[in-house]
Amino acid sequence: MSGTRTGEMIDRANAEAIARVMAATPVLAGVARAGDVIPALGDDLLLHAGPPIGWERMSGPVRGAVIGALLYERRARTEAEAAALAASGRIRFEPCHHHAAVGPMAGIISRSMPLCVIENRAGGTRAYTTFNEGYGKVLRYGAYDESVVERLRWIEGTLGPVIGRALELAGGLDMKALISQALQMGDEGHNRNKAGSALLSRLLGPFIVRSGVPTAQQAEVFSFLAGNDIAMLNPVMAACKATMDAAHGIAHSTLVTTMARNGTDFGIRVSGLGDRWFTGPSEVPRGLYFPGFTAEDGNPDMGDSAITETAGIGAFAMAGAPAIVTFIGGTVHDAVASTLEMYEITLAEHEAFRIPALDFRGTPAGIDIRKVIRTGILPRINTGIAHRQAGIGQVGAGLVRPPRICFEEALRAMADAI
Amino acid sequence: MSGTRTGEMIDRANAEAIARVMAATPVLAGVARAGDVIPALGDDLLLHAGPPIGWERMSGPVRGAVIGALLYERRARTEAEAAALAASGRIRFEPCHHHAAVGPMAGIISRSMPLCVIENRAGGTRAYTTFNEGYGKVLRYGAYDESVVERLRWIEGTLGPVIGRALELAGGLDMKALISQALQMGDEGHNRNKAGSALLSRLLGPFIVRSGVPTAQQAEVFSFLAGNDIAMLNPVMAACKATMDAAHGIAHSTLVTTMARNGTDFGIRVSGLGDRWFTGPSEVPRGLYFPGFTAEDGNPDMGDSAITETAGIGAFAMAGAPAIVTFIGGTVHDAVASTLEMYEITLAEHEAFRIPALDFRGTPAGIDIRKVIRTGILPRINTGIAHRQAGIGQVGAGLVRPPRICFEEALRAMADAI
Numbered sequence: 073m074s075g076t077r078t079g080e081m082i083d084r085a086n087a088e089a090i091a092r093v094m095a096a097t098p099v100l101a102g103v104a105r106a107g108d109v110i111p112a113l114g115d116d117l118l119l120h121a122g123p124p125i126g127w128e129r130m131s132g133p134v135r136g137a138v139i140g141a142l143l144y145e146r147r148a149r150t151e152a153e154a155a156a157l158a159a160s161g162r163i164r165f166e167p168c169h170h171h172a173a174v175g176p177m178a179g180i181i182s183r184s185m186p187l188c189v190i191e192n193r194a195g196g197t198r199a200y201t202t203f204n205e206g207y208g209k210v211l212r213y214g215a216y217d218e219s220v221v222e223r224l225r226w227i228e229g230t231l232g233p234v235i236g237r238a239l240e241l242a243g244g245l246d247m248k249a250l251i252s253q254a255l256q257m258g259d260e261g262h263n264r265n266k267a268g269s270a271l272l273s274r275l276l277g278p279f280i281v282r283s284g285v286p287t288a289q290q291a292e293v294f295s296f297l298a299g300n301d302i303a304m305l306n307p308v309m310a311a312c313k314a315t316m317d318a319a320h321g322i323a324h325s326t327l328v329t330t331m332a333r334n335g336t337d338f339g340i341r342v343s344g345l346g347d348r349w350f351t352g353p354s355e356v357p358r359g360l361y362f363p364g365f366t367a368e369d370g371n372p373d374m375g376d377s378a379i380t381e382t383a384g385i386g387a388f389a390m391a392g393a394p395a396i397v398t399f400i401g402g403t404v405h406d407a408v409a410s411t412l413e414m415y416e417i418t419l420a421e422h423e424a425f426r427i428p429a430l431d432f433r434g435t436p437a438g439i440d441i442r443k444v445i446r447t448g449i450l451p452r453i454n455t456g457i458a459h460r461q462a463g464i465g466q467v468g469a470g471l472v473r474p475p476r477i478c479f480e481e482a483l484r485a486m487a488d489a490i
Numbered sequence: 491m492s493g494t495r496t497g498e499m500i501d502r503a504n505a506e507a508i509a510r511v512m513a514a515t516p517v518l519a520g521v522a523r524a525g526d527v528i529p530a531l532g533d534d535l536l537l538h539a540g541p542p543i544g545w546e547r548m549s550g551p552v553r554g555a556v557i558g559a560l561l562y563e564r565r566a567r568t569e570a571e572a573a574a575l576a577a578s579g580r581i582r583f584e585p586c587h588h589h590a591a592v593g594p595m596a597g598i599i600s601r602s603m604p605l606c607v608i609e610n611r612a613g614g615t616r617a618y619t620t621f622n623e624g625y626g627k628v629l630r631y632g633a634y635d636e637s638v639v640e641r642l643r644w645i646e647g648t649l650g651p652v653i654g655r656a657l658e659l660a661g662g663l664d665m666k667a668l669i670s671q672a673l674q675m676g677d678e679g680h681n682r683n684k685a686g687s688a689l690l691s692r693l694l695g696p697f698i699v700r701s702g703v704p705t706a707q708q709a710e711v712f713s714f715l716a717g718n719d720i721a722m723l724n725p726v727m728a729a730c731k732a733t734m735d736a737a738h739g740i741a742h743s744t745l746v747t748t749m750a751r752n753g754t755d756f757g758i759r760v761s762g763l764g765d766r767w768f769t770g771p772s773e774v775p776r777g778l779y780f781p782g783f784t785a786e787d788g789n790p791d792m793g794d795s796a797i798t799e800t801a802g803i804g805a806f807a808m809a810g811a812p813a814i815v816t817f818i819g820g821t822v823h824d825a826v827a828s829t830l831e832m833y834e835i836t837l838a839e840h841e842a843f844r845i846p847a848l849d850f851r852g853t854p855a856g857i858d859i860r861k862v863i864r865t866g867i868l869p870r871i872n873t874g875i876a877h878r879q880a881g882i883g884q885v886g887a888g889l890v891r892p893p894r895i896c897f898e899e900a901l902r903a904m905a906d907a908i
Contacts, residue, residue, distance in 0.1 A: 256813040257676040257685050258846070267675050270688035277695055277712035281705055294695035394846035395674040404849050428676070428812035429847055431822050 078490055082344075082442070085325035089343050090420045090438050092319040093327075093383070097194040098247040098311035103236030107183030109200060110171045114183065115147070119168040121179025121376040122334025123349040126165060127158050131335035133214025133371050136462030137178030138163075140216030144224045145182050151216065151463075169330055169341075173200040174313045174376035176305060177212035177458060178335065185224070186232025190247065190310040195318025201310035203227050203235070206300040212375075213458045213465040226292075234293045238279035245275055247311035251385065252424045254304070255435070260393035261308050262377055262386030263400055263454040263469055268304035273297040309376060312383035319343055319438075326486060327419060328439040331382045331451065331474060335374035335458070340478045342441055345489065350482040352475030357455050359470015360401040371460040373472045378453045384422045384437025387452035387471065388414045392427035392435075400454055400469045410452050410471075411436065417443040417451065441486070444479045496908055500762075500860070503743035507761050508838045508856050510737040511745075511801070515612040516665040516729035521654030525601030527618060528589045532601065533565070537586040539597025539794040540752025541767040544583060545576050549753035551632025551789050554880030555596030556581075558634030562642045563600050569634065569881075587748055587759075591618040592731045592794035594723060595630035595876060596753065603642070604650025608665065608728040613736025619728035621645050621653070624718040630793075631876045631883040644710075652711045656697035663693055665729035669803065670842045672722070673853070678811035679726050680795055680804030681818055681872040681887055686722035691715040727794060730801035737761055737856075744904060745837060746857040749800045749869065749892060753792035753876070758896045760859055763907065768900040770893030775873050777888015778819040789878040791890045796871045802840045802855025805870035805889065806832045810845035810853075818872055818887045828870050828889075829854065835861040835869065859904070862897045 107113050118141055120134060130138070139154040142163070148154035157163060168175050175181055187200040202212075205223055209215035239245065250271055257267030273294075280290055297303055320329040325343035332339055339349040354372035361367065380386035390396060391411035394404040411427065414436035421434030439451055450473040457468040525531050536559055538552060548556070557572040560581070566572035575581060586593045593599055605618040620630075623641055627633035657663065668689055675685030691712075698708055715721055738747040743761035750757055757767040772790035779785065798804035808814060809829035812822040829845065832854035839852030857869055868891040875886040 253684075258674055266671075267685055267688070270685070270692045273695060274688045274691040274716050277691060277698075278709050278716055280695075281699060281708045281712055287699055290699045291696050294699055298692050298696055397846075398850075404846060428815075428822060432816075 081324050082326055085322050085344060086327055086419050086440065089319040089322045089325040089327040092195055093315055093438055094423050095194045096192045096248065096315035096318055098190050098192045098314045100188060100239060100245040100247050100307050101191040102189045102239050102244070103186050103232050104189050106181050106185045106187050106200070109187060109189065110173065112171060113181070116162060117164045117166060119171055119173060119175065119179070119181040120165055120334060121168060121175050121177065121374055122332040123337050123339030123351050124167055125334045125336055129336050131371050131374070132460050132462040133458040134178045134335045134374065136214030136216050137180040137211050139462065140211045140220050141180045141182040143216060144221045145184055167332070168376055169332055172198055172317065174309045174379050175202055175212065176204070176309065176377045177375040177456060178214055179376050180211060184228060186228055186236070188307050188310055190307065190314045192314035192318055195314065197314045197317040199310040199314035199317065201306040203231055204300060204303050204306045206296065209465050213456070214462050215465045216463060230289050231293055231296060234280060234283055234285050234289060235276065237283040237285065238276045241279040241282055242276065247307060248424055251308060251311065252426070255385065255389055255392050255425050256428055258393050258395050260386055260389040260396060260454065262380040263456065264393050264396045265304040265308065266301040268308060269301050272304050305377065309379050312379040312385070315383050316379060321346070324490065326441045328382055328441060331378040331453070332376045333373045333378065335371055338373065338474045338478060340474065340482060342482050342486065345482060345485055348485065350478040350485070352477040355472055355475070357457050357470035357472040359457060359468050360399065361457070361468035365459070365467035369459050369467050371458040373455055374458060375455065377455065381451055381453050382439065384418070384425055384435045387454040388437070389425065389427060389435045390454065391430050396454070400471060413449060414452065416447050417449050441479045441482045445483050450474055450476060500742050500744055503740050503762060504745055504837050504858065507737040507740045507743040507745040510613055511733055511856055512841050513612045514610045514666065514733035514736055516608050516610045516732045518606060518657060518663040518665050518725050519609040520607045520657050520662070521604050521650050522607050524599050524603045524605050524618070527605060527607065528591065530589060531599070534580060535582045535584060537589055537591060537593065537597070537599040538583055538752060539586060539593050539595065539792055540750040541755050541757030541769050542585055543752045543754055547754050549789050549792070550878050550880040551876040552596045552753045552792065554632030554634050555598040555629050557880065558629045558638050559598045559600040561634060562639045563602055585750070586794055587750055590616055590735065592727045592797050593620055593630065594622070594727065594795045595793040595874060596632055597794050598629060602646060604646055604654070606725050606728055608725065608732045610732035610736055613732065615732045615735040617728040617732035617735065619724040621649055622718060622721050622724045624714065627883050631874070632880050633883045634881060648707050649711055649714060652698060652701055652703050652707060653694065655701040655703065656694045659697040659700055660694065665725060666842055669726060669729065670844070673803065673807055673810050673843050674846055676811050676813050678804055678807040678814060678872065680723070680798040681874065682811050682814045683722040683726060684719040686726060687719050690722050723795065727797050730797040730803070733801050734797060739764070742908065744859045746800055746859060749796040749871070750794045751791045751796065753789055756791065756892045756896060758892065758900060760900050760904065763900060763903050766903065768896040768903070770895040773890055773893070775875050775888035775890040777875060777886050778817065779875070779886035783877070783885035787877050787885050789876045791873055792876060793873065795873065799869055799871050800857065802836070802843055802853045805872040806855070807843065807845060807853045808872065809848050814872070818889060820889070831867060832870065834865050835867050859897045859900045863901050868892055868894060
């Protein structure tokens, strides 16, 4: 087949893929127990962020989160027991992404966890994600002490059911509209979700009070939401996942539908290349470290949260979120430049996600592996930074890019496939 | 006294005035009945926005709001009765600003209304304001039908008490911190208060559910807050009022401490010139009209809400609120230019209110009448536009400037006073 005709075929496939991205209607529809909606998720399976990985290659914080999840599931009584069980081969590990799910940072999902359910009715896809745990010692950053497990139990026993009931009464929340509003309010949807979290809380308020649960529990939920500026991150990630899954599996499309990291490897998947991962070593992000920590402490990048950039927000929308530079470093100029650069490697400008500061230009949406290779520009990703040891937690936030090899190998595979 | 020494004296006075603006700590402390906290507010007194005005010179929408307030207070049973009473001389009218209060648009305050109480403990000042009624037919835009009065009664019977109780439990809300955050989230604090309103709702949530009022009432309050993107406007105005009042009354200071409009006249007051108003004709704003309306329908500008610009936000902070141009007209470039222009006529850059898009530069704060006259640049004000007839309501939103004569006469008075 000639180069030109191949190019046209790819363009057509990409046009279809992007049409599905734009047509997506992700709705935060409800809450369900992980084991109920992900049938494979039995006692011996844990899901994790990023491409496939086993215990032996997992980094410290991911191991920490595995230990925490086994303690939470009462599969072990001590850290040592949990680590031994995880290493024994009796626990299997699979990517969240293989089960229509996403998780931030370590991204561990175990069967008892309540999950947010996102339905993209237009695309016929569903996506799941955990509840965001807030700040401090949290499972997703590899902490697993008693306070972490206790909070997970509170999420299971209180937060999940209350939000689930509120969502039922609300008839679901339109995530596309919410993300679109939040992008006009200084969020980029990945590291900054302050506006989205406030909007989420405000929208659910009337339904939480009608939920019929005891006042004390309602108050706990309101207090938790009032104190968590990233409550919206997980639903946003799942909205992006449900959106990009709808665009996956289109023959010849060079659209990136997944970017994800497991703390060791960075992996991408491409619409026209099936479920194959193209991986390379995950890098330690560059950014701002919390007092007392340095880049020496940083773990290689991790999490499924790069699904936000994959869908055209996060670092791709940073021109609309200048306040974020106080958190991840850099200048306001860098934030604008980040968005502008991403137009070079994307297929479209988002129809719903617009940046007022760029005269309401749509965000750069839909990474094309061809453009990445042609321009040499790698996608930018905003991210949190975990301590490289298990049990400590977040030590900073910053920026990272995927390894080039992911895109090179994907493009080679595409060439082979055509 | 020589010109130079006069200039130094004024500079010292202005430095003291600005220091008080920066030191202000406005807190949304509670809710009280207007008649209880404004002792003069008997049965026969109504407060209104802007400089003093009597019934005979009031524009349509202000008359409409007066009629609505008299119906709400049960001083009249019909529009005709209310209008006759208002015209009879038995009702007195005084500016909100004479009673430490501010009201948006018509700004009518009557004795039974619950007011938000703002305390600026650092400055030893207090300010009061009504609850924002939301959208559609509302008293502040001169509507007075049954739905308007009914909503005012609901605010009196439900919203005011519930928010009052929640504020008691919360120990008050730090308005300076809230405004500062909202300015990093695309609000300018005058025509756009979406972020501030969402933050307000989220912060009050935990205390509303602990308020002990029946669930049905809580649900009404949460629903009202969830649907009102300008719930925060009135408390922001009162925070600005409590701030600027602390800087008022400093001999020789040329700082503008009030800009306000009554729908007929625009008036300013100046720190070193006592309680005297300097007035000129209020102009019809230029902006975007709702479908079915044109500039022909617009009333001359009205409301105490220009206290926001007086305190360094609103149009002065528009560079941080580019999304606002879809509501008030103009381009994103105009929004940035608006803020940049205001640095020419202000005394300081705000220490707490910063604009990420301008590399976190403080907003232009504190209008100097000398600079206005020297540069010929008049302050910019973002505003809503009321229909010129009573009973209709809002027909658009836009931008307006004060008449130059206010500043000319104030400067002349200052020259006479020195």
